[in-house]
Amino acid sequence: MSKKVSTSSKMIQILDENGELHGEIPKELNNEQIKKIYETMILTRAFDQTALALQREGRMLTYASTFGQEAQVAAAFALEKDDWFVPSFREHGVFFARGYPISQYMLYWVGDGRGMQIPKDINCTPISVPVSTQILHGVGIAWAMKLQKKKNVVEIFFGDGATSKGDFHEGLNWAGVFKVPCVFICQNNQWAISVPRSKQTASETIAQKANAYGFEGVQVDGNDVFALYKVVKDAIDKARSDKGPTLIEMFTYRLSDHTTADDAKKYRDEKEVEVWKKKDPIDRLKKFLLKKKLLTEDENKKIWEQAQATVDAAVKEEESMSPMKSEDIFTNMYAEIPENLKEQIEEAKRVSP
């Protein structure tokens, strides 16, 4: 089945499945940063595993795993402090790389609105559930930056399924016309729930769609943090110097079910998953780090333990928070609560269970 998946012959790769280099490590990445990326990927996976466990116990809502897509972290590392990111719903690693408090992030996934009360020092939009819709916001945010003569950029994330929607098209077209400083990052994980990439579009690659909008598209091995960092960084540099947007097809794989509500065995061949497991972005970087003696098995174990401890602490913190109040339904609908809502607040108090 995996043969059906089309990749262009020009897919960029630096670090292969065996942890071997086939090119230069991007010069911006020193050893410390590489390890930071590695640690954040592990943190992301630890979060994921914990979330899945909590969900099974009914302590979380339906949850969308990032398992296999943790290299996304590298894309976040290419951003500067005041740059923005615009996520879809499968960018946990990006949130963590940007310093989003894990306990607060967890809040969102247990259905508490405060989860997306974004900390003031992080420039991002909240998780966006309606596929592809956030792309337009990202373009607007980037355009605002350009109009304000700021030198910041926006990374906009979405999936392969998202490329079929009108918003994808309108967003990329506007970005091309107005040359806004953004980078479109399509996490092509080969599936949109049960719909394989080959049924999503007849185009050979997603990267080539950029041609329709007058800018460049790049397909990159999405499980290779070095290649991903490089193409994203190049695109960011380009955007920052007002040379317009880029579409990056991050060629990766959803190793898990679509969400905890899904059972991928119903529609996809386990063999395909096995093939991709060998391309695991964390394993790959680990092999490299071990080989380069930047990591020992012992240190590795500690990183995992530390990650798990961090996540556990976050869960504890989240679960010990006082709940929201029922009136919070009404606040933040508008800057000022209008009369009819005030009346409804009163009514709600009167009739509340």
Add this chain to the structure above:
Amino acid sequence: MSKKVSTSSKMIQILDENGELHGEIPKELNNEQIKKIYETMILTRAFDQTALALQREGRMLTYASTFGQEAQVAAAFALEKDDWFVPSFREHGVFFARGYPISQYMLYWVGDGRGMQIPKDINCTPISVPVSTQILHGVGIAWAMKLQKKKNVVEIFFGDGATSKGDFHEGLNWAGVFKVPCVFICQNNQWAISVPRSKQTASETIAQKANAYGFEGVQVDGNDVFALYKVVKDAIDKARSDKGPTLIEMFTYRLSDHTTADDAKKYRDEKEVEVWKKKDPIDRLKKFLLKKKLLTEDENKKIWEQAQATVDAAVKEEESMSPMKSEDIFTNMYAEIPENLKEQIEEAKRVSP
């Protein structure tokens, strides 16, 4: 200004501005048919001129002229009897080529709903005002044909502005995925009201957008009936033999204002219009026909007179029709009139002016 307009070096042309051939006349076109095409183009222009005159007298609604785009007629001639066409609002020539009664067509443009009560023997959808929306219908109609194992095809018309909308993207993407038998014909007349093609999209050509959907795009001289006929016919043959859709960029020019409500002098250089007037599709074919002795100036004059007489008769017929009844508002909302509408019909009678 016309230099800004981008055309790919591969734009297909057979008949140049001077009526000279640069290739083969499509073999399907015998002299009789070429003359039929010529006559229909003239009929279209006569209709157009009459409509503009009527509009000035307040006898018509806002009207969108086809002036300069009459070569569209050739696209219609490539269809077979049971094939479909799905128009936007600037395909008068296509309607006439398919035999749509002119008087009835005129009815629509005076604001009478019966104008789009399509005759039973013509397979088309009605004029579609919301830009780009009809593309999805065309894809559905073509898909139905495929599912029903019929060997017919659909021509779907839209403008350059329409390519910016999500529906364009979704429609072409679906057509690619399901390989439906249709031909997308973009009448790129260089303007969407006041917005020039260069501001509509940063893509060099519209034809190249097809690449994003996994099928072929072709840019053709849209004022050259032979080239247009050829690329459309090839695309139809391909579609008919289940080889999927094609996007055809018909490179042409809107010689008139956008509609009678518009004044193009406000936003475009008259010089650009002058350049394009020399490319007039009717003049061009006339030169060819004269040169080939397939036409004399005298015959030509008769064709124009005949066209004008036909249009005048149609206007007379249209204007002598009995008006619709006020209750017609309520009929045809559903197959059967529901109770609340019956009540409203009664109320309307009671309160009517």
Add this chain to the structure above:
Amino acid sequence: MSVLNLAQAINQALMQEMEKDESVIVLGEDVGTDGGVFRVTEGLWKKFGGERVIDTPLAESAICGVSIGLAINGMKPVGEIQFDGFSLPCIDQLYSHAARMRNRTRGRLTVPMVLRIPYSGGTRALEHHSESPETLFVHIPGLKVVVPSTPYNAKGLLISSIRDPDPVIFMEPKRVYHAIKEEVPNESYELQIGKARIIQEGTDVTVITWGAMLKVVREAVEQLSEKYSVEIVDMQTLSPMDEETFIKSVQKTGRAVVVQEAPKTCGVAAEIVSRVNEKILTSLEAPVQRVTGWDTTMPLPKLEEYYLPNPNRIGKAIETVMNF
């Protein structure tokens, strides 16, 4: 007869209509090999194949717009929108085309399509998965809007919707999918679109509702059964509305409560109140009460219980009209 839940009843309706009529096809995201995220289309793909049970690209406007084209050209598409919150991109195609094609062509082209939309909250779902957007469809002339509430009416109404010559928005109360079981005839049957049903007769007050709220209304009424004789009207169709049934009922009881899950302002309940006002104002013993979602965004799960009408709120509204 079989005892089925609502999802199964709908599945059976699809199965039977597809068997009966070759032109019926099912399309949407994950309706094929996966069988639908709610298992509603389970088994269809296996039985009818990928030409009639079609996994589409992710594009709701296209699911709707392409269905219009399919319907115009002789097919009977049953499109699925995966969740209520993703039905908004369809509104343009519904408003601009599906609802008008018959009128625009004076009857020449018609759009016999069904758009199935799971809706309603109360399932602890993610954002945009718990919406009740029916007003947006009911306000568009030319559409029919059908909202079943139990397995029995779901099957019959879906069969009628598929056979209907006009576009039907079929809103499935997702929190009822697996929550109610009921005897459902094995054979195919139709239930008339545009007709409400009386769930139970009563003389003191009429409670009017539809879809996901019927279950909640029943609970509320149950709790008050000793005290008041309550008539329950299940609208079943919201457009066109069966005014006659609820007007008759309210005329008899003189009191009414309308229960809807959607936000209050301009909801369907407002239309029902207005018609009662217009037709039988003087028969009213008390102002009609609306029990609705608040005029807020549907909250995330932690707070959704405060948003959703519940038996307590409904009970209090009944008390209000009884004690006016």
Add this chain to the structure above:
Amino acid sequence: MSVLNLAQAINQALMQEMEKDESVIVLGEDVGTDGGVFRVTEGLWKKFGGERVIDTPLAESAICGVSIGLAINGMKPVGEIQFDGFSLPCIDQLYSHAARMRNRTRGRLTVPMVLRIPYSGGTRALEHHSESPETLFVHIPGLKVVVPSTPYNAKGLLISSIRDPDPVIFMEPKRVYHAIKEEVPNESYELQIGKARIIQEGTDVTVITWGAMLKVVREAVEQLSEKYSVEIVDMQTLSPMDEETFIKSVQKTGRAVVVQEAPKTCGVAAEIVSRVNEKILTSLEAPVQRVTGWDTTMPLPKLEEYYLPNPNRIGKAIETVMNF
């Protein structure tokens, strides 16, 4: 003071707000070099240049969605949708995002944008150019919906809308654009959003309306001026609604007629009737009457006069409530 028509008043509001606040930008189809198809943005492009007065690609969902992003990041976009009938593709972005961003982020991100939509019929326009879709916006919690009716309130309300911290749908009655002239202060001024105004006081009956229908209501009332003392309420804002003003008025007169151009079912009139019913049922001397567009598609121009509420229909409704 200058005597301006409604289009000019809006133009002046845009001009003055753009001068005052650099973050205000105008975007839409043909708003730049062309000055807008109704001349509403005339002169802006010349004055403020192509970075602040932007001709966009033809994509309404993007006009709305990109404006959301602009607003999140410090700009105050004033988007224009060329005609009512093309506002439908915006509904997804409005419903899913513009209306919820503040709530979703608990106040952290806000969307201070304005979406201007010329609406209403009566101009003998092509199909899809004469729609009144306000209900669709009013039913979405989190949006504000403002509908001016005369040059004076158009200017003040638009200035307030641009300064408002939340998303505002600003519906301009296109058939009034050039039909009414009025004295309008030259300086900048705000009119409070969420407040109705009493156009004329009266004691027999209250006629409640907004936008394009105000002119028609005035004509109707004029014709009956000898006979009845009519109070006219111009809603000005449809969301949030100034319930207090119309409730007080109807309480005083005991009779009401609500006039809207949109289709009847689930229109804003239904909401007004429901609130009257809930708050002051017992003050009513007669059932509130609705005079509305029919539950049909807006007809093509040849028949539009039969669709639109006119002075005759309004007069008859006034007679009905007076003679109940």
